[in-house]
Amino acid sequence: xxxxxxxxxxxxxxxxxxxxxxxxxxxxxxxxxxxxxxxxxxxxxxxxxxxxxxxxxxxxxxxxxxxx
Numbered sequence: 001x002x003x004x005x006x007x008x009x010x011x012x013x014x015x016x017x018x019x020x021x022x023x024x025x026x027x028x029x030x031x032x033x034x035x036x037x038x039x040x041x042x043x044x045x046x047x048x049x050x051x052x053x054x055x056x057x058x059x060x061x062x063x064x065x066x067x068x
Contacts, residue, residue: 018054025050 029046032038038046 022050022054 026047029038029043029050033040033043
């Protein structure tokens with residue numbers, strides 16, 4: 001039974017790390033957009049790529065609203 005609990009705990013911890021990395025990538029893209037280093041189209045394309053990497057994680061729930 002403790003093996004299962006450890007596996008679940010590790011899974012939850014790993015999901016948190018993945019969400020953190022995704023949030024960091026989104027924040028970086030937002031920053032580049034606001035600095036004028038990305039066009040809105042480039043931002044949207046890169047955001048779609050991040051969504052594909054995220055898989056099952058609902059990207060719209062990460063770090064509040066995704067308004068740009």
